[in-house]
Amino acid sequence: MSIKIDKTKCIGCQKCKQVCPGNLIRLDKQGKAEIHAAEECWGCASCLKECSQNAIRYYLGADMGGNGTLLYVKDNETTIEWVIDKGDGTTESIIINKSNSNSY
């Protein structure tokens, strides 16, 4: 359970660093975000929602059955779009309207 940050996409805005509940994100020498203890990530996805560049990818560790799929988030004003990149060139999106309650 952790995240990977694509440094080519990161613009160094530090929003992910600000919200990480474990203070696990730092800036590298080039001013790009990096997770400095990948094994300490809780998997809360807070950083994904902050990233305007979709530079952060969320994945399940192999020890919890992860199979290489990546998840990122497009947080818009009224919706959250969760994009699942299956690693075989296909993606699947789940769009949640923020004003809708869970059905369960």
Place this chain on the structure above:
Amino acid sequence: MEIKQQATDVLIIGGGAAGCYAAFTIAEQNPALSILLVDKANIKRSGCLAAGVNALNAYITKGQVPEDYVAYAKRDAEDIVREDLLLSMAQGLNRVTQKVESLGLVILKDANGEYVARGNRNLKINGENIKPILAKEVARHKNITVLNHVNIIDYINQSGAVIGAYGLSAEHNLFYVLTAKAVICATGGAAGLYKPNNPGFSRHKMWYSPFNTGAGYAMGIRVGAEMTTFEMRFIALRCKDTISPTGTLAQGVLAAQINSCGEEYQYKYGNTTAERVYATIQENLAGRGPCYLKTKGISLAQEEALKKAYLNMSPAQTLKWIESGTGPGQDNVEIEATEPYIVGGHTASGYWVDGNRATTLPGLFAAGDVAGGCPQKYVTGAFVEGEIAGKAAVVYAAKQKLPKLNEGLLEQKYQYVQEYFHNEISLYSTGELEEAMQKVMDTYAGGITSHYQFNEKQLDLAQQKIEKIVKLSKKLNAADTYELVRIFELKERLTVCQVLIAHLKARHETRWHSFAENLDYPNKSQAWEKYVNSRYHAGEIKIIFRKLVGRGERYEHQN
């Protein structure tokens, strides 16, 4: 490391549900008071609600009264609760729910504008943004100052009263000295005491926030606050691997617990929270594992709704379904029990408080997961406790002058912290000692490996081994303030472990299966219808037994 001093009327430690609610309750009613809200991360996404929350689990639904909620919580905790605290919490549940709805929380309503209940006590919501909503309301008040990314490490205890706290900022390399007329502790409970379900790379994929290290408990213990019911550990029943909530499946699509033979088993064991964990362990031990929530056969529409619900609180589960190519409609969801936690929002562990949520130390109040005696409070109950503690702290603060700090005390604490920079490079790292602690607790104090069971001899060994790790922790070396914070987090957990072991040893019965399964005393006994409390003094943990506070009774601190 530079020293930075700051004074305030009310200091709130921890910006979660209870801390934020306390802050804006005080701010709203007392515009002239200054409030300082300190969090180890950023209140927008800190603590156990970072990812969101799946439902409001504590609400008085139509046809129910607060006394029904008290009766339910009392039954679930097998009578070891404070009925006075439960009642005042339950009486505020609907009020705070309305308040957070007005702040923007989405709650499901029917065509008549009434909340839609999930079972007898729950409301369906979209809780993904519950923390941003609380943080936004805090920011609206000009008399609240928020100090993000500061770890509070100890109270300032002067002449027997709590008059503030010391903190560390890893980012700015600062030693904070915060003084206040009143202090509210709202830090949350303790995770990471025991070896977790995924002990390797995904070690932090756990039920409770792995960043809740028990700081609030440990700081109180160190200055001699009375603590209650640490022996009532909390163990969650979760979806396997992702450690995601099961309540959404059990209550949402009415999925029953079944074993690998397809048999429903819960009815054989009772149906309290502890018994649901115990039942699953017993089925596995009897060779009928693994156990599942029976979701097979639910409709495609239900499956889609579940995927969305999990994204709003625990995205790993949805990812797992999509990644595996099968959903809950095709495959039942395997379940497992987590490692034990100490958390007063679910069980009754925490500070021993009076009706105002005042602790036994003058100047110190407790709310939410750190406040004891009031289990099943969940998020809304934490709001109510924040409100109660906030109001009481204001009354207390009005009688105080801004404290004058004894400079000698400050110097002593600063030097104590500095020692970790000056220690020689130690053989063991902080992470290694944390792993050692978790292994000891797992093996000898009833962790996952020992099926949550223990006996007195094992607890004695746990005590001895934890003491050894405490000694080793004093020799740890910090290269920077970030590492220093990690050392303090380990020390907090070790302190909580020591008190937990003492409590497990003190209760000579098994009142709650799995939560405190003492093999030397395997039965429940009427003689143990009392609280096990403790107080740390002069290096010893002293156990105190107290009479139950029942229906219609009120407990007040005696001087």
